[in-house]
Amino acid sequence: MRCLLLALSVALVCGTQDMGVPQTREDLDVQKVAGTWFSVATAVSDLAWPSTQNTALRLYVKELRPTPQGDLEIMVHRREGGRCVEEKILAERTGRAGTFNIDYLEENRLVVLDTDYKNYLFVCAENTAAPAQSRACQYLERCRV
Structure with missing residues (x-):
């Protein structure tokens, strides 16, 4: 019985830690992200990646333009x-809000994690x-x- 109680306690503690994992912005309004943006910070999952000349790290977002x-x-x-x-990248919408398909270098998916539309936008390009x-x-x- 003590083992069961311990296992349940550990599961609850670990489960509450998972709640902070970033998720896709499901209610994204693409029209509200239109306009000028500035790249402030970049992070990558592969430390060898920045040494490559043609990577998403070497891109600086200028403007987002929603299509009809x-x-x-993405300019x-x-x-x-x-x-x-200057270059234009087309991010095609998918069935999931906040998730787009792209065909740029090795990237094939763009995910909007969070935004308040007026001040900040947190976005990830992924090679899946x-x-x-x-x-x-x-x-x-x-x-x-």
């Missing part, structure tokens, strides 16, 4: 040949193909300080 179909055009800047180049699964997340702000 509910997709998202980014990146360095190429010593100069700044095995065995090289990876994730790059960016924290974006509306104004640059």
Whole structure:
């Protein structure tokens, strides 16, 4: 009986810790994220990834533009040949709110984790193909300080 009580207690403690795991923004209103954004911070799951020239780490979000179909055009800047180049990435909506399919470098999914629409946006680009699964997340702000 004591073992059962101990097991139940451990399960409850571990279960409450899982509640803080970030989830996709299910009620995302794509129209409200439209406009200018600035990349403030970036984090990656693979430490070898930043050394590659063509990675999501070397992209700086400039603007998000919702399309009439509910997709998202992402205007980014990146360095190429010593100069700044603007590029457009199309993120196609999926059946899940806050989740988009992209075809850029090795990335195939874009997930909006959180936003308040006015100040910040937390987004992750993921490569879900095995065995090289990876994730790059960016924290974006509306104004640059």
